[in-house]
Amino acid sequence: MTLGAIAYLSGGVGGARLLDGLAAELEPSQLTAIVNVGDDFDHLGLRICPDLDTVMYTLAGVADEARGWGLSTESFRALEMLGSYGADTWFQLGDRDLATHLMRSNALARGQRLTEVTAYLAKALGVGPRLLPASDAPLRTRIATRDAGVLDFQDWLVRRRAAPEVEAVRFEGSTRATEEVLAALEQADVVIVGPSNPYVSIDPILRLEGVRQRVQARPVVAVSPIVDGRAVKGPLARMIPALAGRPASAGAIASHYGGLLAGMVVEHGDERETSRQHPDLAVRGATTVMKSRGDRGALARAVLAFAAELSP
């Protein structure tokens, strides 16, 4: 079938890049991204939403692609001055990035919903597809570690460079998706799960009331964030053995999502092992590591074709 509306679940960098590819293939009105907010945190009185910002900057073409976070042509003069005041500087607040956090924090303080201010900022930057935070209320992913206790997600990931070994992932705060998220899932012909970390990027979305049930009612295609046993970015490859008790593989990702998936796109070469682990899952090979903008478009087309095949 020809796909109409697509709901896309996303974390940060990997999810953002495939979304950028999808955006180039689809009409903006066809595509709604539902973005993880479990990484969000408050820092110096600012609400910082790393995944929403990465997605927004990537789609606006202003992301620093080489560094993998933040804005291109960024400077860090405010951060330097914050350091001379003795403030924490482990989170790299860029000068241009600060404008985003200021606009968002001020809007929230004035009573706007995160959904509203996200739409405002994305429109100002010329982003086409709709970007929806999974929840308007704060939802906080916390990492229970073997040796360092329970840590806030950014503390674990950025400040401690994901070094403390993970024992469990916990969620605190909001259990409610927004009305916009629930409506987007209901209207979707297919749900695509980006190549994001299932534990800390996708689970925080799926756990919200009514989300899993609505996702489950649609054909779901996930793109594996694990390539040949390794994570393209981030701590996922070490989290899978710790949390699932098995080696990292695309098959382990499929197992984590369980009955949710109609199909999974894996890196060329990972098809056979994934199918061996999941004989009933439709598996499609593609180049999932996106180094260039061309890679994004090619992966997007492969995912869309696969999703169309799997749709009734």
Added chain:
Amino acid sequence: MTLGAIAYLSGGVGGARLLDGLAAELEPSQLTAIVNVGDDFDHLGLRICPDLDTVMYTLAGVADEARGWGLSTESFRALEMLGSYGADTWFQLGDRDLATHLMRSNALARGQRLTEVTAYLAKALGVGPRLLPASDAPLRTRIATRDAGVLDFQDWLVRRRAAPEVEAVRFEGSTRATEEVLAALEQADVVIVGPSNPYVSIDPILRLEGVRQRVQARPVVAVSPIVDGRAVKGPLARMIPALAGRPASAGAIASHYGGLLAGMVVEHGDERETSRQHPDLAVRGATTVMKSRGDRGALARAVLAFAAELSP
């Protein structure tokens, strides 16, 4: 007599420069600056205190002396990005300056008093003398204009470049000085009023409960912000005719302070006319226009010598 403790009342640039000169002549423990907070305002969720910042940056040696506001080697990348989000950009928020506003706003949101966070920031920048905001609670100077209604001070001064003609100056908010301010005035051997705008920089301090009475009990020396009928900086020269119904002159400043003053330091050449207008006031001529750091020290020494002569 030899002066022990000095309380100094200050607005922005002119007040800050003489204070810097005084700081070079005195032990830090001798000098307490009580700084106007009537210019303070909230912008994008940040508490901005222009006079406190000008005083702090000037004493720390990091002020942009040529521009007359903000920090040296400043950049404006956050502001540029704020502009692309459609935010108001008439207030020139520098990147480094933003760090000050973030630290302050976050501390206030966590329940610190403005007095406390000011002390913290000033110490971090290596400022010697004690800097006290006149009040911890918001106090807002408002400008009643002939044609543009009643305006917030920064709106009038910065956004509208002080163009709307002033009919009256009003104060809203706090009427309470801090305990630290009242104690500093009680312990002072002399009070020095900087070459600041009496209407919008010094009056907001003097009107706080208990301040005028404590100032009056000490020998008070003011430095005229009017030189040969002109203001060194800012809209003061146009405010005097509008508010006092007389031409701008050092004598008009002395009249405004009235019985408060034991003496006034005026620019060389303004002595005779000032004494003619105020036969009972001690008047001292000096170079009050401070172009160089040397000028600050020379004026400070002249003011201190004059104040010592006038002290019992």
